[in-house]
Amino acid sequence: MENLPTTYDGPVHIAVIGGTGLSKLEGYVPVAALNPTTPWGSPSSPLMIFEHNGHAVAFLARHGLYHQLAPHEVPARANIAALRSIGVRTIIAFSAVGSLREEIKPMDFVIPDQIIDRTKGIRPFTFYEGGVVGHVGFADPFDAGLAQVVEKCASAMKGDGVVLHNKGTIICMEGPAFSTRAESHMYRSWGGSVINMSALPEAKLAREAELAYQMICMATDYDCWRDEAGEDVDVAMVMKYMAANGENAKHLVGAVLDELLKQDNSDLVLAKKWQGSAQGAVKFMTKPEGRDPEAMKRVEFLFPGFWEQN
Ligand SMILES: CSC[C@H]1O[C@H](OP(=O)(O)O)[C@H](O)[C@@H]1O
Numbered sequence: 001m002e003n004l005p006t007t008y009d010g011p012v013h014i015a016v017i018g019g020t021g022l023s024k025l026e027g028y029v030p031v032a033a034l035n036p037t038t039p040w041g042s043p044s045s046p047l048m049i050f051e052h053n054g055h056a057v058a059f060l061a062r063h064g065l066y067h068q069l070a071p072h073e074v075p076a077r078a079n080i081a082a083l084r085s086i087g088v089r090t091i092i093a094f095s096a097v098g099s100l101r102e103e104i105k106p107m108d109f110v111i112p113d114q115i116i117d118r119t120k121g122i123r124p125f126t127f128y129e130g131g132v133v134g135h136v137g138f139a140d141p142f143d144a145g146l147a148q149v150v151e152k153c154a155s156a157m158k159g160d161g162v163v164l165h166n167k168g169t170i171i172c173m174e175g176p177a178f179s180t181r182a183e184s185h186m187y188r189s190w191g192g193s194v195i196n197m198s199a200l201p202e203a204k205l206a207r208e209a210e211l212a213y214q215m216i217c218m219a220t221d222y223d224c225w226r227d228e229a230g231e232d233v234d235v236a237m238v239m240k241y242m243a244a245n246g247e248n249a250k251h252l253v254g255a256v257l258d259e260l261l262k263q264d265n266s267d268l269v270l271a272k273k274w275q276g277s278a279q280g281a282v283k284f285m286t287k288p289e290g291r292d293p294e295a296m297k298r299v300e301f302l303f304p305g306f307w308e309q310n
């Protein structure tokens with residue numbers, strides 16, 4: 001990595017965020033390692049640039065190259081802002097999750113469509129504060145167009161033993177300790193499908209930055225709700241299933257990138273649907289007299305030229 005260029009000239013519109021057990025993109029050779037800084041600090045890892053079918057794709061290791069960042073220490077604002085600053089508009093984010101449903105078995109993939117927030121407010125969670133206010137819509141936290149692409153690709157892998165659940169609600173808990181048994185049962189009663197510690201604030205910040213974002217979950221355990229039937233989750237179990245399913249995850253990434261890079265999907269990849277949504281939410285809120293210059297500069301980092309246009 002030391003010898004890689006630290007700049008990349010071409011456009012990079014798509015990023016993959018790797019989670020637990022996925023700190024690099026197997027089978028791809030990086031052509032650059034970018035280290036952008038942002039008003040929210042540095043990202044979790046260098047942004048590794050890969051080429052897929054002649055197009056550049058960025059990869060970011062959510063917990064750092066050596067998994068040294070706990071879920072509450074992941075600099076999610078820097079990650080999202082850094083990706084946007086190099087041109088990324090679409091994020092496919094991987095996550096290892098516990099299953100809260102009998103039918104979601106370890107190694108199954110889930111394309112979630114909802115999230116319940118059980119983080120504890122200790123993670124910085126917004127770009128819009130300190131003198132600039134913005135309220136973005138978050139009713140549907142993921143991008144339905146990206147979900148369709150992932151569904152199509154994962155469905156085509158069913159012959160290879162891949163099992164896909166094409167909707168589901170993630171419970172995003174604070175961690176880093178796993179849930180109590182009472183909590184696990186409560187999440188099931190709330191309708192949760194899977195549980196992790198990473199969906200938030202990542203998904204919310206992606207929306208604030210007008211990026212198309214979809215998480216792909218890989219089940220690694222049954223958490224601790226199956227009182228008699230099963231073992232309670234531990235890290236060894238999570239890592240074992242992540243390693244066992246690495247090949248499928250790799251094929252799925254390749255297939256999703258193939259599909260996204262088709263010309264027909266260019267509006268989806270450029271997140272045209274989200275363009276202007278956050279900027280609209282910001283420009284109507286804080287009157288000029290109340291705007292803090294430093295907060296304004298931070299918005300300008302996300303959306304260069306913002307204050308001239310508004
Ligand atoms: C090692 S189990 C808990 C850990 O695994 C998941 O990580 P990620 O979402 O980054 O794949 C979960 O969210 C926790 O951070």
Ligand SMILES: Nc1ncnc2[nH]cnc12
Nearest residue numbers: 096097098195196223233
């Ligand atoms: N049971 C669990 N709870 C929270 N995050 C997880 N990631 C993988 N399994 C998990």
